[in-house]
Amino acid sequence: MPEHRNFTPDKTLAIDWVDDHAARLSQDHMTIWNFHEPSWREYKSAAWYVERLKAEGFAVETGSGDMPTAFVAEWSNGDGPTIGGYAEYDAIPGTSQAPVPRRQPREGVSRHAAGHTDPHSALGLGSFAGFLAAKHVMRTRGIKGRLKFFGEPAEKMCGSKPIHAAKGYYDDLDAAISFHPHSFPRLANSCFWDTHSAPYWSRIYTFECNSPETWQNAGAIAGVAHSHSAARAPGAIDAVCLMYTSSKYMKEAMLPHHGSWSLNEFILHAGQAAADNLAPGLGQIQYSLRAPTLDMCRRVFEVLDRNAEHCAAMTHCKVTGSWITRTRAGLPNHAMAEVTWRNFEAIGAPQWSDEARAFGREIQTSLGVVPMEDPFAPEIQHLTAPWDGEKAFREQLPSWQTNLAADDYVDYTWHAPTVRLYVGRPTLRAPDPGYRYPDWTRHAMGGVPVCIDPMWLTASKVIATTILDLLTDGVSLDKAQAEFRERTGGGIGGSRWVAPLLPREFAPPVHYRWPEYVSTVRGEEWTIPTAAP
Structure with a gap:
């Protein structure tokens, strides 16, 4: 950490905790990446998080909202604000990819099996590590407050968050932090400002x-007639x-x-x-x-x-x-974006090692691209202020359109002031303006620790330091909540508030014929099972 970056002792302690535990956390990430379980079937991934959170002293409700692979974990250090965050861990059917510099499905499974693409394995670990770092500082320094960490399955179907919202799980949050690997090149290391995700x-x-x-009732069948005719x-x-x-x-x-x-x-x-x-x-x-x-x-x-x-x-x-x-459309909160951005500025964009760059060059070589000294895109290696990212959105959208793409984090935004944090994920530099790398290149790098770890480790530091600001600086949380009340016309139930779009008694759609892994006498297989409608 450069000496000229002035962090409070609390923030320094959080950042040091992440650095000290980086090797263990990297192994944890690979555990989830190797499970690669699809939506509504993330049994191993959810169980892993539940076990780890319990070991960290969290009280955990499993199967929250009647979703078998969801959970809610809570840890309190005394009366104080409640800060929410979450892990996702679902993978996508049809994207099986080994962590190698060529197109190759994971060993032992079908090419059509699931793989982590965004990857949600890293999304979950980045948020998880940030909350654990904040918890360590809260306990060490005696900082009051409560952490509420959710396991959110089936994000690729925008599945769990609207259900948690409808059933009241977010109503006691004072603020929430949503982290995602970057999706927009012009917003690789930044926060959403005004243009948030759209309904799904x-x-x-x-x-x-x-x-x-x-x-047809044309008369009874008689004589030599047959039903097949x-x-x-x-x-x-x-x-x-x-x-x-x-x-x-x-x-x-x-x-x-x-x-x-x-x-x-x-x-x-x-x-x-x-x-x-x-x-x-x-x-x-x-x-x-x-x-x-x-x-x-x-x-x-x-x-x-x-x-x-x-x-x-x-x-x-x-x-x-x-x-x-x-889902609803995302609700902005500038105050949350500002406090998160201040910490991101101090921490800096993720940086990649020579080993990571060597893997990137191997991918380029396998595709017939002349390998580059720095194969990673410049956008993922520098910061973009939220308001500058907003300008990039406005350049391509009609003036009336205030929401784009989709993600179910938007349901958090209507129950507490929420920030949408983006951190640059490993992405290769194009050799020519019109060149597009195949998607498997990103999926492969998601399973290579030297490539993917800088992204989620950076995110964890931003998340931890932002939680500490919200709990201790006496300004940021009040400002965010005042803005939330103004935008909703009074908070939850206010005149401009949009209620959950699913009923409180909504039954999660876990019983459908979703793809999954099953164990048979032939071993573990990828299948689309038969189930009742």
Whole structure:
């Protein structure tokens, strides 16, 4: 740490704690990275965090919000503010990648299995380490306050945070810190200012053909006639296919083509019938929408609901629509961004070693790119002030659009003043302006400690020092809460406050046919299991 950077003794103690425990924490990160469990199926990852948090003295509620792989951990050092944060640990199907400088799935699993992309393994460890460092200082210095650390599964479906919010888990927070590896090159080491993440809504349509015999009643079958020669009901496969195609055709008419919105599909189930003249009985399709405003979300799902009813009628099915998630749009808090940014400025951007650069050059060589002395992008190696990052957003967005992309951290922002911290993750420098590296390059570096550790270790120091400011400086937290009350028209329940979009009694969608790893007599396998709708 450069001597000219003036940290308080408390902050110095926190930073020293991270440095002293970096080797152990690096091993911890690789543990989560090697689990690479997908959404709603992060059993090993959640259990690891629960065990570690209990060992650190936290009281832990497992299965919080009726989500088997979620948790809430609390540690108190006496009456004082409550600061919230979280770990994510879900991986993404179809991104299996070994930590090697070439495209190669992880050993022993399918190419289509899950892998950490952002990576959430590092996101979780960065936040976890920051909270542990703050806890160490609080206990050592006698600083009063409470830390509330969440395990948030299924972020790639924006899954758990809207549920925790709806069930009241965030209502007692005084402030919250959300950390993510950088997603925007112009905002690689910074904080969101005004333009926060947009809403994300997802819904599953289940088609069931329960009475195929009533499709046509042309009289009883008699004589030599056979049921295989009778017209069968179209059934659930046809329903899913019609829903898929009709909604593709309707996409042009759902919303105008501006505002950076996207609609994606996932077919969970199509079939449950033999190659026979039997009507397929069950089909499911999921739609996930990112759109800048809640009104745009409502308009799209009005069309999808209508399409589903018509497709069900045409195929002799009944249809049920069930929400997977509904998030709000992110609420800014400049005061939280300012206190976090001050600490980021003092700590500095992450820096990469010669060993990390050597791995980057190996990747470039494998792709036929002339290896560079410094293969890492310049954006990830310097800081960008939040207001300068905001200018970059405004250069590419229409004036009316105040939210972009999607992430479920936004549900924290409506219950406590929240900062969205970005730290630069290892990203390779392009040899030419139009060149784009394949995604596996980032995924591979996420499993190489010398490449990924500088990012989340930097984040942990920023998080720890920001927690200490919120608890001790007597200004930052009050300013953030005053701004929160102003923006919401009075805080939770205020005149401009947006309530959770899921009901308090919402049942988490853990029972669907999500991809997962299973143990069989053949060993551990990647599969999409059969389950009830």
